[in-house]
Amino acid sequence: MPAAGTDPSTSITPRPQPVVPPIYQTVNFRLDETSYDDIRATGGLNEYWYSRFGNPTVDAAGAEIARLEGAEAGLMTSSGMAAIAVVLLTLLKAGDRMVAARELYGDTRDLLERDLRQLGITVDLVGAADLDGWRQAVGRAPVAVLYAESISNPQLRLLDVPALADLAHGAGARLIVDNTFATPLLIRPLEHGADVVIDSVTKFLNGHSDVTAGCISSGRAHIQQFQRRVITLGGSLDPHAAFLISRALCTVGLRLDRQMSTAARVAEFLTSRPDVTDVIYPGLPAYPQRELAARLLPAGRAGGMVTFVVQGGNQRGYDMMRRLRVLTEATSLGGVETLVSMPITSSQFNLSEKELTEAGIPPGMVRLSIGIEDPEDIISDLAQALDASLR
Ligand SMILES: *Cc1c(COP(=O)(O)O)cnc(C)c1O
Secondary structure: OOOOOOOOOOOOOOOOOOOOOOOOOOOEOOOOHHHHHHHHHHOOOOOOOEOOOOOHHHHHHHHHHHHHHOOOEEEEEOOHHHHHHHHHHHHOOOOOEEEEEOOOOHHHHHHHHHHHHHOOOEEEEEOOOOHHHHHHHHHHOOOOEEEEEOEOOOOOOEOOHHHHHHHHHHOOOEEEEEOOOOOOOOOOHHHHOOOEEEEEOOOOOOOOOOOOOEEEEEOHHHHHHHHHHHHHHOOOOOHHHHHHHHHHHOOHHHHHHHHHHHHHHHHHHHHOOOOEEEEEOOOOOOOOOHHHHHHHOOOOOOOOEEEEEEOOHHHHHHHHHHOOOOOEEOOOOOOOOOEEEOHHHOOOOOOOHHHHHHOOOOOOEEEEEOOOOOHHHHHHHHHHHHHHHHO
């Protein structure tokens, strides 16, 4: 088959210019004598030849997410965890020390506490919002990496990114921020001094609950180092998944506008319920880090996640979830459908009772990931499920 654009049988569009970029669903690319010197000189990073090294469809998605994050470059990976593992295994070696937030995605915490420790890397954990704790931990011994999530799961604590970036750089360390819950539409950590940003693209950025992917956004030199790790560890993304992501990114602004405005309304509704003992949403006047929220978040926007605590503990929480008709009981977040889960049996299933208390997860805590349904449908479904579970 002739290469695209060189078919001599047609003179209509010798070089098609598609509005939607094509899917390069190919493992390899044709080489010629000019390719080999370049591959040898650059380690194969500068030329499309084998898709684990690079693929135009995958790179297009990475470039778009980097643009959203305000980064020089972006690198797609096969999952958010692949992105986190690649970054940490590149920036840390045996004998190094990292300081991380205690409030972390469960598998990230496992990676730190099991895999990295096993490789001889010291990991110290501090409360994400405890600036004095960070200062003390950083001052105690040499440190290579500070790691935290810009908005923590499920407590929705905000990270003081500018303060942490100063602290990291003063100690000769790098600040890595997992921006999955916030998304670059809410916070751009690189603009506040972070060195590397990771997104689980599986969540809000793809937003349709049909692709697992990650992205690393940073400066070009860092991204090249990470690219070498993706090549050797094998965490590259499939071109078709990348195509779906690029398609989803066309609507990420629209989706998040809707998700955030609905989340604010749902949070307000929940505060009006006497049988809901706590509502955590960074846009509420009662939000504990209100001053930081005003500094870091754009006016009127506070994300698409809402966490609340029902009176009656875990049993009431489960009972309430089972009575929902519009909302879907499932793990994960960021999709167009509203998802509900209880952290103790989903994102934090692996924590002990003591760790749950330390992490600020009381009995009866429910987490909502707001979708794009009619806000009234979401609120009335929650109202009927809360009412029904009271009886
Ligand atoms: C889901 C998630 C991850 C992991 O992403 P995957 O795409 O599932 O590998 C990492 N961090 C946070 C905050 C997440 O929510």
